[in-house]
Amino acid sequence: MEDFIDFRSDTVTKPTPEMRQAMANAIVGDDVFGDDPTVIELQEYAAQLLGKEAALFVPSGCFGNQCSIFTHVQKGNEIILANECHIVQYEAGAASIISNAQLRCIDTSQTGGLLTAKQVESLIRKTDWIVYPKTGLISVEQPTSQGKVYPLETLKEIYEVAQKYNIKVHMDGARIFNAATYLKVEAKEIAKYCDSVMLCLSKGLCAPVGSLIVGTKEFIQKATYSRKMMGGGLRQVGVLAAPGLLALKEQTKHLGKDLEVIIRLAKNLKTLPFVEIDDSNIQINMIFFSIKNPEIKSNDLVQYLLEHKIKFGGASSEGVYRVITHFYTREKEVDYLYETLKTYLSKFQN
Incomplete structure (x- = not known):
């Protein structure tokens, strides 16, 4: 003890001895130039793990969520999400400051703390009337900040609604591997019901710092530009990517x-x-x-x-x-x- x-x-977990050794031995390069081999390995592994085309290493979960929002939406867009989710409650109002986006929150107190497809569809702006903001994004937190896990069927229903109206879905998957453990599925079975995912390496997985954004190659290319604009362009960051690899390969078990x-x-x-x-x-x-x-x-x-x-x-x-x-x-x-x-x-x- x-x-x-x-x-x-x-988030209080400290690096394992194996992680500290991996940090000391990490092969590094300049990640802004895209030539840090350890970061590249981490990103490719994360993308494969979640069944997506590409991934991007970012400093934190909050950074990853906000970088994703900034990449997805235009100024004045509306984001539909749960009223108790992390983006609303614990990210310092960043979406309004960084992306100039409006948050349209759904009260989930009567639905077990989870969004439903019916709730989401009811708030989508379905006409282009001049007085309306445009629905630019739907965000789902899996699992929620209150410890609830979305059934796969609910995620599928929300994603189908989003596709019906040609709206992207971002998943705050800070603890997505906890959700996958509970559902007894691979994380990719959760991630297939969204267009982008943020996952944390430092929440219970012992990595000292870092998160990942995962999505299509096109989205990640745009998100790389967003990351740079937000001050998240990092240099010899392989020393942090190395424990991140162990977090995904070992600690999720x-x-x-x-x-x-x-x-x-x-x-x-x-x-x-x-x-x-x-x-x-x-x-x-x-x-x-x-x-x-x-x-x-x-x-x-x-x-x-x-x-x-x-x-x-x-x-x-x-x-x-x-x-x-x-x-x-x-x-x-x-x-x-x-x-x-x-x-x-x-x-x-x-």
Whole structure:
């Protein structure tokens, strides 16, 4: 067990020893000139893995989403997407600043946190009336920021609607391999229902930095230009692509274990006083729960856990806590979190 156990996010994973060695030994070149062999290998492997023609290495997931949007849409276009998705909630309003695009958000609270084809079609601008913006893109998050996985049939239905109106679909697939693990399919079976995909190498896969955009050769060629405009042209970046290759080739194999341990934790948390959690349908490596006792303050709980060598995110404005597992959290770590929470909460029992 490390000095601290970190449940705040799966972005906290550190490079494996094999990754550090690969970084030291990486063959590099100037990627802006397109001659870094390690980057080329990573991009070709990612494209093959997702069943697309080409891929592009980018600095981060947010960068990848925004680069994709910037490549797909024109100024003033409208993007249809879920109201709780990462692009809306956690990317600093970048689509409005970088692409001058308008976000048309769909409330998914009544549809299990997932978009439906019917909802998407209802918001598509179907006429060219002068007062309307043009629907320039549909964006789907697979899995969602709330830990839900789209069934393949739903993705297929949304994609068919998009094709009907000649609109492109971008997928924020930051954790696409977690979704593939849950659905028991290859990632390419998910990616075939979109025109571009962003996937993260640093979310639970232990790579220190980096994401990829995947799509057609034409799209990636345009996205390369967009990346340069956005300041993402990198030089001897093979030192980062090398661990990215190991992330895709090796670390994706461990995601099933991440799911197993989060389910184990959820079942244990359900037995604690004041804790409300739904453990009936956990689909990826995250759970959400609330503590129904006004005496228990989020900051105090976080500080107590920190004193016991546990890094833990505070409650949201709605009083909801999130826990995420990753490669460095296994049974002993989640059991330690459970026991520590149990001790703390017991202090508030009458």
